[in-house]
Each structure stands twice: as C-alpha cells, then as structure tokens.
Amino acid sequence: MPRTTAPTTTAPTTAPTTTPTTTAPTTRRKPTAAPSPTLAHVHETREDVAVISETPPHPPREETPEYAAAHHFLVYEKKAPCDVCGVTVDTLHDPQVNVWKATALETHHWPIERSFANACDPLKVHRDFPSVYNRVTLMQFVDSPANLKVLCSTHHRSVEHGIHHLLPAQFAVQKYLLDGYLIAATTRDATQVRARDDQIMQAAGMEPAPAPAPDSTGPATATATPPAAAKPVRGRASSPSPSPSPRPRPRRPKQTAPTGSAA
Numbered sequence: 001m002p003r004t005t006a007p008t009t010t011a012p013t014t015a016p017t018t019t020p021t022t023t024a025p026t027t028r029r030k031p032t033a034a035p036s037p038t039l040a041h042v043h044e045t046r047e048d049v050a051v052i053s054e055t056p057p058h059p060p061r062e063e064t065p066e067y068a069a070a071h072h073f074l075v076y077e078k079k080a081p082c083d084v085c086g087v088t089v090d091t092l093h094d095p096q097v098n099v100w101k102a103t104a105l106e107t108h109h110w111p112i113e114r115s116f117a118n119a120c121d122p123l124k125v126h127r128d129f130p131s132v133y134n135r136v137t138l139m140q141f142v143d144s145p146a147n148l149k150v151l152c153s154t155h156h157r158s159v160e161h162g163i164h165h166l167l168p169a170q171f172a173v174q175k176y177l178l179d180g181y182l183i184a185a186t187t188r189d190a191t192q193v194r195a196r197d198d199q200i201m202q203a204a205g206m207e208p209a210p211a212p213a214p215d216s217t218g219p220a221t222a223t224a225t226p227p228a229a230a231k232p233v234r235g236r237a238s239s240p241s242p243s244p245s246p247r248p249r250p251r252r253p254k255q256t257a258p259t260g261s262a263a
C-alpha cells in the first residue's frame, strides 16, 4: 500500500529547472500486505500529507472585478451546479436536492489558486491554456470562468468534504460514491463514519458480516476505505472541524441563493 511521506517543505515531483532548496521527499512503498479479514470491511487508511503551503509573495488578497464578474456569470447567469453534488443557486433551498446542507454556491480557483499564480510560469500555463502567454494574461486567466470551479459551500470548504481539505483522490471520487458513503473522516467522527459506511456496504451486498467494532485511535484523519482486496484509498491529514456531515444522496438540483467565495 503506497504511503506518501510528507515533507516538512514542499518539493517538486518532477525535475525542477532550478535546484530546490530542500530535497524532495518521496513515496515510500510498503510491501503489500497479505489478504486480511480487515479488507472485507470498511477500514481506515492513514497517510501523511504535506499540509503547509509555500505560498509565493503576492499582493494582499482582494476580490477583483474580473473575479466578481466571472463568479456572477457562473453562479447566477449560467447557474452552474456544484461540481460534486449538483446543487445550484436555484435549488440551494430545496432540502430534497441540497442534501449536503450547503449554504451557498461558491467558486474555487482551479487549477491555479490565485495566491499561487506568481509562482507559475506563463509559458507552462500556455500549454494547457493558450490564452495565457505572459504575466498580464496569466492574471486575467486566473480570475476568469476558465479557472473557476463551481462548488457548494460544503464541497468547497468543509473539512470532510471540501476541496480545500481532501486529497485529490478523495475529492474526485465523491460524486460517484454510493448514497451516504463518506470517503473521509476526522479523528472525532471516524468511528461513526466507518460504522455507517459499513452499513452501506452491507446493504449493497459488498460486505459480508456486520462491521466489527472499529478502533478510533490515532492521529489526524482517516479515509474510510470500502471493503475490497485492493489498493487503499489515500488518507489525509487535516484538523477536525465542525463540518456538516449530512448523509447525502447526491442529486441533481434546482432555487435561490446567496453569494460565494473564491479560493
């Protein structure tokens, strides 16, 4: 099972053109464990995660007119849905649709976080986004609809579900999960999350027996990995928080709502 060793400082995974100030960490591979009864149940997979962003120098953050216009267009004119649960500004107040109890439709800078933009090379960005070819066009792109992902407040910022707190694999799979299955938990609610996930897997006929009493010791957070004789889903580290933990039923939306925030 692959485990990522978190560095105390970030490091590129591909060859840098300049020498990094610290050496890169690497991925350490542990020998594959022999099949275990544990794998027949939802189980924790914990991994170290680099949690410190090395943000380049940048001006104080403030909402630009470009961002405000792009946000308004996506959320209120286009009425784009949350990329994970599908709730829109029109269905935000419909509990049947807004099962994650989101409070707003927001827009998340993706793939280029605004505060990271100064560390980007416009020519490299140009490979994927031809409109970018210098610093000016890079900054224009950053706040444009092409660099904004619409997410509800839950899938944007909550600790257990938000893009700001999950590992990429955990975040990406959320929209495809069985109703109610939670892929990540905090140390505070891991036991309950795992028990519920076990019930879901049992109901789906993918887990043989009632879940054994899970132990909830340990540090940071864990991934509730469904039973399977396979690769573990990566865990993550983050702090516990009062995030909403609705037991969803991802649905596709439609009613009115508030604003959003960028990140």
Ligand SMILES: [Zn+2]
Pocket: 082, 083, 084, 085, 086, 087, 100, 102, 151, 152, 153, 154, 155
């Ligand atoms: Zn959502």
